[in-house]
Structure formats: structure tokens, C-alpha cells
Amino acid sequence: MAEFKEISPDASMGAKLHNWFDNRFPTMFDAYRKHMSEYYAPKNFNFWYFFGSLALLVLVIQIVTGIFLTMNYKPDAETAFASVEFIMREVPGGWFIRYMHSTGASAFFIVVYLHMFRGLLYGSYRKPRELVWIFGCIIFLALMAEAFMGYLLPWGQMSYWGAQVIVNLFSAVPFIGPDLALLIRGDYVVGDATLNRFFSFHVIAVPLVLVGLVVAHLLALHDVGSNNPDGVEIKEGPKGNRWSPDAPADGIPFHPYYTVHDIVGIGVFLMIYFAVVFFAPELGGYFIEYNNFIPADPLVTPAHIAPVWYFTAFYSMLRATTDPMVTALVVIIALAAVLNFFSRRSLASKIGVAVAAIIGVFLLKTFDAKFWGVVVMGGAVVILFFLPWLDRSPVKSIRYRPGWHKVVYGLFVVCFILLMILGAASPGPLFNKSSLEWLTNERVAMVLTLGYLAFFLLMPWWSQLGTPKPEPDRITFKKH
Amino acid sequence: MNDNTAGRAFTPAPIDGSKRAWLITTSVAGAAGTVALAAPFAVSFAPSEKARAAGAPVEVDISDLGEGQKMTVAWRGKPVWILRRNERMLETLPKTDALVADPDSKRTAFPIPDYAKNEWRAREDRKDILVLIGICTHLGCSPTDKFKPGPQPSLPDNWLGGWFCACHGSTFDFSGRVFKDKPAPDNLQVPRYMFISENKLWIGKDEDGEGDVV
Numbered sequence: 001m002a003e004f005k006e007i008s009p010d011a012s013m014g015a016k017l018h019n020w021f022d023n024r025f026p027t028m029f030d031a032y033r034k035h036m037s038e039y040y041a042p043k044n045f046n047f048w049y050f051f052g053s054l055a056l057l058v059l060v061i062q063i064v065t066g067i068f069l070t071m072n073y074k075p076d077a078e079t080a081f082a083s084v085e086f087i088m089r090e091v092p093g094g095w096f097i098r099y100m101h102s103t104g105a106s107a108f109f110i111v112v113y114l115h116m117f118r119g120l121l122y123g124s125y126r127k128p129r130e131l132v133w134i135f136g137c138i139i140f141l142a143l144m145a146e147a148f149m150g151y152l153l154p155w156g157q158m159s160y161w162g163a164q165v166i167v168n169l170f171s172a173v174p175f176i177g178p179d180l181a182l183l184i185r186g187d188y189v190v191g192d193a194t195l196n197r198f199f200s201f202h203v204i205a206v207p208l209v210l211v212g213l214v215v216a217h218l219l220a221l222h223d224v225g226s227n228n229p230d231g232v233e234i235k236e237g238p239k240g241n242r243w244s245p246d247a248p249a250d251g252i253p254f255h256p257y258y259t260v261h262d263i264v265g266i267g268v269f270l271m272i273y274f275a276v277v278f279f280a281p282e283l284g285g286y287f288i289e290y291n292n293f294i295p296a297d298p299l300v301t302p303a304h305i306a307p308v309w310y311f312t313a314f315y316s317m318l319r320a321t322t323d324p325m326v327t328a329l330v331v332i333i334a335l336a337a338v339l340n341f342f343s344r345r346s347l348a349s350k351i352g353v354a355v356a357a358i359i360g361v362f363l364l365k366t367f368d369a370k371f372w373g374v375v376v377m378g379g380a381v382v383i384l385f386f387l388p389w390l391d392r393s394p395v396k397s398i399r400y401r402p403g404w405h406k407v408v409y410g411l412f413v414v415c416f417i418l419l420m421i422l423g424a425a426s427p428g429p430l431f432n433k434s435s436l437e438w439l440t441n442e443r444v445a446m447v448l449t450l451g452y453l454a455f456f457l458l459m460p461w462w463s464q465l466g467t468p469k470p471e472p473d474r475i476t477f478k479k480h
Numbered sequence: 481m482n483d484n485t486a487g488r489a490f491t492p493a494p495i496d497g498s499k500r501a502w503l504i505t506t507s508v509a510g511a512a513g514t515v516a517l518a519a520p521f522a523v524s525f526a527p528s529e530k531a532r533a534a535g536a537p538v539e540v541d542i543s544d545l546g547e548g549q550k551m552t553v554a555w556r557g558k559p560v561w562i563l564r565r566n567e568r569m570l571e572t573l574p575k576t577d578a579l580v581a582d583p584d585s586k587r588t589a590f591p592i593p594d595y596a597k598n599e600w601r602a603r604e605d606r607k608d609i610l611v612l613i614g615i616c617t618h619l620g621c622s623p624t625d626k627f628k629p630g631p632q633p634s635l636p637d638n639w640l641g642g643w644f645c646a647c648h649g650s651t652f653d654f655s656g657r658v659f660k661d662k663p664a665p666d667n668l669q670v671p672r673y674m675f676i677s678e679n680k681l682w683i684g685k686d687e688d689g690e691g692d693v694v
Contacts, residue, residue: 161621165647168620183525189557193531299552299559299614301622305647319648323661368589368665370618427649428634437637442649 035222038244040251041258042228044475048122050265051115053258057266058108059214065101066203073153075199077192080155081295099281105147106287107273109310112140120387120409123396124227130388132224135217137385142213144381146206147310149198152190156292157302163198164190165305169318172371189298225251230475231396237474250475286424304426312423313416314377317452319427320445321373326364328446329372333357333364376449383456390459395468402466408455415451422448535691537684539676542609550625552614555683559614559622560671562681569627569654570607572640573599580657582667589666590617591693593686596670601655603675611673611683612656618664621647643668 007019022029072091074083087094116136119125125133152163167190171181186193225235225248234248241247252258282288286309291302307315337357341350364372383390395401398409422445429437430444535556545551547566552559563569577583577599585597592601600607614622623643631637635644635651643652648663656668672686672693684690 161647165619165621168618172619182527185527186525187527187531187557188535191531191557193528197525298557299554299622301624301646303624303646305621319663322663370663370665373663426634426646432633434631434637440649 035218036255036259037253038247039222039254040234040241040244040247041226041254042230042234042248042250042475043252043257044228044230044250044477045226045258045261046229048114048118048229050262050269051111051118053262054111054265054269055108055115056214057269058104058111059210061100062104062108063207065097065104066207068097069101070203075153075196077155077195077296080153080195084154096277099277102288103273103277103281103283105150106283106308106310107269107276108143109147111269112143113310116140116384117413121398122227122229123231123391123393123398125388126227126231126391126396127388128224129221129227132217132220133388134385135213135220137381139210139213139217140384141381142206142210144311146202146210147308149202149206151308152195152198153202154292155195155296156289157294157296157300158289158292158305160190160296160298161301161305162307163194166307167194169374169377172368172374174367174371177371191298227396228475229397230399230472232471232473232475234475250477306424309420309424312421313419314380314423316419316423316445317380317449318373318377319423320442320449321369321376322442323369324443325376325446325449326369326372328450330361330364332450333360376453380449380452383453387456387459390456391463392460393463393468395471397471400469400471402468404466405463408462411451412455415448415455419445419448419452535684537672537682537690539680539682541680543679547608548627553683555613555671560683561610561612561614563610563612563654565608565610565654569641570600572629572642572654575640576642576653576655576657576659579659580653580667581660581662581665583657585657585667587666590669592667592670593672593688593693599655601657601667601670606675609681610655611670611681613669613671615669616645616647616650616664617658617666617668618645618648618650618662621645623650623652623668626651 004023005019007016011019069087072083072087072094074080084098087098089095091097119133119136148162148166152159167181167184170184171177173180182188184194185191186197225233228234234250238249239246241249241251243253276283276287282290289306289308291305294302306312334357337354340353343350345353393401393405398406422441425441427441429440431439538553538555538560540551540553540562542551542562542564545562545564547564548569550561550563552561554560583599585592585601595603598604600610601612602608602610616623623645626632626635626639626644627641629639629641632639634646634649639651640653642654643656645651645664650662650664651659652664652668653659656670658664658667671684672688672690673681673683674686675681
């Protein structure tokens with residue numbers, strides 16, 4: 001135990017109170033120093049660095065509004081839809097709390113997508129921040145589960161059929177699939193049992209996991225230190241700043257410098273967020289789909305069903321994976337195995353690759369395209385976990401990558417955004433013209449899906465190509 | 481890190497083999513107990529007895545169903561379609577044989593009764609009456625009626641009529657057979673059904689039994 005600190009009886013009330021707590025719960029003060037006043041973050045953070053703290057803000061908004069919604073919501077197939085309308089019409093201010101929650105869900109994904117893109121731009125997932133990135137990817141997965149299960153609760157048509165489709169994804173798993181789907185639903189169709197268990201997961205199980213993961217994400221981050229737009233380590237630079245002789249010279253205390261900085265971002269964010277909450281809570285059917293104002297009807301699927309915007313890119317990949325896509329994958333695998341024979345690798349590795357390719361082709365052709373659709377969709381998320389090891393570029397930040405790398409990243413962003421748009425659109429021909437009938441949503445999505453996967457799978461190759469620009473020894477920073 | 485330990489080298493006590501053995505035994509027994517404890521929680525995810533019992537067959541009266549008309553009834557919470565096909569609809573079936581993925585319903589992922597394993601996917605003596613579970617075999621949406629032939633949005637120009645699943649674009653002919661190269665791997669499922677009289681039938685029950693076809 002640390003020494004008991006005595007304080008002069010003439011000290012101020014505040015100092016005495018501080019001393020009283022410091023003797024009994026020093027952890028509190030240590031944590032404050034470690035994570036706030038003595039956490040030295042690089043001083044060159046730019047616009048992209050707002051989104052981490054914004055994600056934390058949205059998490060708090062979702063938890064608080066969620067607690068209040070739970071006070072009036074009824075997780076029962078008979079009364080759920082009506083209880084949401086009750087919140088909207090009868091509970092004083094209920095509409096405000098609910099629209100904050102529904103807008104918060106979309107805001108969460110906007111902020112998280114931008115936060116992840118920042119990581120991609122500046123190589124924030126690279127050594128030694130692999131675990132920070134992986135915790136982040138698990139947070140993203142948990143967030144997807146949280147959003148999906150929350151979307152069932154209003155028990156509208158899109159809630160119902162969205163859940164029906166996603167739960168059926170699991171039934172595509174060979175052998176155990178149908179039983180797995182049954183265990184998730186708790187009934188032969190999505191019903192009261194499903195609604196109840198999703199409610200339980202949405203309000204307690206997943207949020208607990210989410211909060212735990214956010215803590216792990218932040219602790220791991222504070223252990224290794226923040227990356228920055230230049231991708232050079234401030235801990236490897238000179239030591240000593242205005243606050244401490246041992247701290248990195250290019251670091252500034254998180255509090256007050258970045259807390260104040262983030263308040264600007266929070267101010268701008270809240271303006272946009274509340275503009276949506278007050279003036280366009282459905283945001284043209286993208287934040288709350290119009291069909292969800294119709295109570296769930298297990299006998300009729302709405303004419304056009306698409307998930308909420310934040311899932312559409314992955315949904316588009318699922319929809320694009322039909323037999324032609326499987327054939328395309330078989331051809332690609334076969335070509336890769338053949339090309340490998342002309343490489344300078346050892347014969348054993350060539351044979352190994354060929355055997356793996358044959359097994360891959362066999363599996364692709366054995367199981368249904370439906371299963372591979374699920375694999376592609378899941379794989380598109382899971383592949384993010386491997387990013388730290390896929391990127392072989394000698395520099396971290398996009399700033400010092402060869403110029404054409406920006407084009408590659410640009411194409412990736414275009415692929416992702418187009419997949420989002422296609423996932424929200426109806427399947428079938430994109431244009432109402434018979435000469436363009438061949439240009440279907442699925443075919444375009446297929447090409448874009450291959451583009452998305454190629455960006456990651458070929459990264460070990462393309463990220464090494466080209467000559468990077470010289471990295472500076474210290475971060476670049478202009479005084480203002 | 482108290483002062484009284486300073487200057488004294490810490491020597492770990494020698495491992496006591498019998499203590500270690502009991503520690504491991506206790507840990508293993510405890511782990512087994514924890515796994516056993518998880519079992520009742522895991523099985524609570526399975527459908528309740530009430531949900532299991534709700535699978536009884538339903539009786540349907542189709543006397544009001546005109547030629548070319550479809551009705552929907554609920555069986556086990558799923559939509560079951562009954563379509564009284566007219567001549568035009570039945571005539572499309574030989575034409576779609578070459579276009580559908582599994583013309584004779586040979587696949588077994590969604591088992592159907594033997595009397596439905598043919599082009600018209602219905603009982604031979606009542607070819608006009610088609611009974612289908614209106615749930616897409618892809619991911620469980622309920623497809624929409626597209627009975628009108630000819631070019632129309634989202635459908636090919638040589639469309640003869642059938643169903644279209646708006647979720648992922650699978651199309652089905654007037655026997656509920658899925659067209660080739662669509663996300664759905666299987667034809668729409670035909671449940672057990674049998675006629676009680678000219679215009680009355682059981683859904684979910686036939687001469688061979690009740691419930692799912694196995």
C-alpha cells in the first residue's frame with residue numbers, strides 16, 4: 001500500500017477532499033492521468049480524428065435513449081408495433097427519444113465507417129496497433145448484430161422480413177444450417193419467440209459486450225499510443241515537451257488539448273444530427289424505411305425489400321453470388337494456380353497451391369451458390385481483421401505512398417459506395433431499355449464484389465509496388 | 481513491494497506433485513460442471529412446446545377460387561398458396577422445362593411429396609391445383625405474383641408468368657420451379673396436401689402422414 005498522505009489542516013476544502021479520495025481510491029486519479037491529462041497524442045491530428053470520440057458520443061446517446069425507450073416498449077409480437085406508435089404519439093417527448101435512437105443508429109454507422117476509413121488511410125492498423133484494429137473490427141461486428149436485432153423490435157414489415165432473410169442466411173450453412181436457424185428463431189418462422197430473444201440481446205447482452213470491447217479498444221490504444229496522419233511514431237522521436245521531460249516532444253496531453261478540439265467536432269456533428277432528428281427523421285426512407293410503418297405480416301413480403309443503408313453493400317455482395325459468380329471464382333482460382341507454376345517458388349509450394357486450388361474448386365462446386373453468397377458476405381467483413389498482415393507497404397500513411405496507391409484506394413471506395421447503392425436498388429436490369437437488359441444489378445454487383453475482394457486479397461502484392469516518398473523523421477506540423 | 485522484502489531473494493516453493501494433481505482434477509471437474517450448466521441455457525433457444533404443437537394441418541375450402549386465381553392460407557405461420565391454374569398457365573410448363581434449374585424436382589434440400597415430383601408439381605388427377613409454401617428457398621422472402629406474361633421491370637422479355645422474389649431476384653414458373661442462375665437453389669416447396677372432397681383439401685397432411693415431408 002502506498003504511503004498515507006497527510007495534508008495541512010489549513011488546506012482548502014477542495015484540496016482536503018482531493019486528498020481524502022486520493023488516499024482511499026488512488027486508481028481514479030491514476031486512470032485520469034494515464035488516459036486524459038498525461039496521455040500524449042500526436043499534435044497533428046486532422047479532420048479524420050474526430051470520428052473516434054464521435055463514435056463514443058453516439059454510443060452514449062444510444063444507451064441513454066435506449067434505456068428510456070425500454071420503459072414504454074413491449075417486446076411482444078401482438079403489441080410491439082402498437083407500443084412503438086404509443087411512444088411516438090402518447091408518451092410526452094417519446095417521438096424525440098425514439099427519433100434520437102433511430103437516427104443515432106445510422107449516425108453510428110456513418111461515424112464508424114469514416115473512423116475505419118481513417119485507419120485505412122493512415123495505416124493505423126499496422127504494427128504495433130494490430131490489436132487496436134482487431135478490437136475495432138469486433139466492435140464493428142457487434143455493432144452490426146446490435147443494429148440488426150434492434151431493427152426487428154418495431155415489428156414492422158421491414159423488421160420482420162429483414163430478420164427472416166438474415167436468419168435464413170444461417171440455414172445456408174451446410175449440414176447444421178436449418179437447425180441453427182431454428183435455434184436462432186426459436187420457432188419455425190420469425191415470431192414472438194424471436195422478438196423476445198432479440199430484445200434481450202439488443203438491450204443487454206450485446207451492449208455489455210460492446211462496452212467491454214470499447215474499453216479494450218481504448219486501453220490497447222493508450223498502451224501503444226495513437227497513430228497520426230504522417231504514420232511516423234512520436235514515441236521514436238525526440239523526448240521532452242512542456243509538460244514532461246519523458247513524454248514525446250510531438251505529443252500533447254489529450255486533456256485539455258484534444259477534449260477541447262473534439263468539442264468542435266461534437267458541435268458540428270450535433271448540428272447535423274439534430275437537423276435530421278427534427279426535420280427528416282426517416283431521411284427519405286434510408287434511416288427508417290417506409291414499409292416499416294406497416295405492421296409485420298408473415299404472409300406478405302413487401303414488393304421491394306432492402307436492408308437499412310448501412311448493410312446494403314454487404315447485402316449486395318450476397319445477392320450477386322449466384323452460379324455465374326461461383327463459376328467466375330472457380331476460373332480465378334484455377335488461373336491463379338496455373339500462374340503460380342510460372343513463378344519462382346519451390347516445386348513443393350507450387351504443388352501445395354495447386355492442391356488447395358483443386359479442393360477450393362471442388363468445394364465451390366459442391367455446395368450451393370446460396371452458401372457461398374453467405375461466405376462472400378461474411379468474408380467481406382472478416383477480411384478486415386487481416387488487414388494488418390495484408391498491407392506490406394514500407395510506409396504507413398497514404399501521404400507517403402506512391403501516388404497511384406491513392407487511385408487504388410479511390411477505386412475501392414467507389415466499389416464500396418456503388419455496392420451500397422446497388423444493394424438498396426431492386427434486382428434485375430438497371431436501365432429501362434431493352435438494349436441494356438443484360439446490364440443487371442447482380443452482374444454489376446458481381447464485378448464490384450470481385451473488386452472489393454481483390455483490393456484486400458491482392459494487397460500483399462500491390463502494396464509493395466512503386467516507390468514510396470521519403471517519410472519525415474518527425475510529424476509535419478504547422479503552427480496556427 | 482514492501483520494504484521488508486527488500487534485499488531478500490524470492491525463492492518459489494518446490495512444486496508439490498499431489499497438490500498439483502488435485503488442483504488439476506478440481507479445475508477439470510469445475511470446467512465440466514460449467515459446461516453442463518450451459519446446456520439448459522443452450523436448449524432454451526429451441527422452439528417451445530407451444531410452438532411445436534402449433535404445426536397442426538389446416539383445412540381449406542377452395543370453392544370460391546376461380547380459374548387463374550390464387551389464395552393464401554397460413555400453415556405453421558408460413559404462407560401457403562393455392563393456385564387454380566388455367567389452361568394458359570399449364571401450357572407454359574413444357575416451355576419452361578429447359579429454362580428451370582431442376583425441372584423434375586430431383587433435389588432433396590427442400591423435400592416434397594412424391595406426387596409433386598413432376599412437371600406440374602401437383603397430384604396427377606388434379607393438375608390444375610398447385611399448392612406451394614410461398615417462401616423463397618433462398619432466404620425466406622415471400623415472392624410476388626407476376627402472372628401477366630410479357631416484358632416488365634425486373635423480368636426477362638420472354639416472361640411467361642410465375643413468381644418473382646423482390647428480395648434477391650429469383651424467378652419461378654407456374655409450378656414454382658426456380659429458373660436457372662438465380663440465387664434460390666431449389667424449387668418452391670410443396671407441402672403435404674390431400675383432397676377431402678372436390679373443393680376441400682388438407683394442408684400439412686396426406687395419406688402418408690402429417691407435418692414435414694421426410
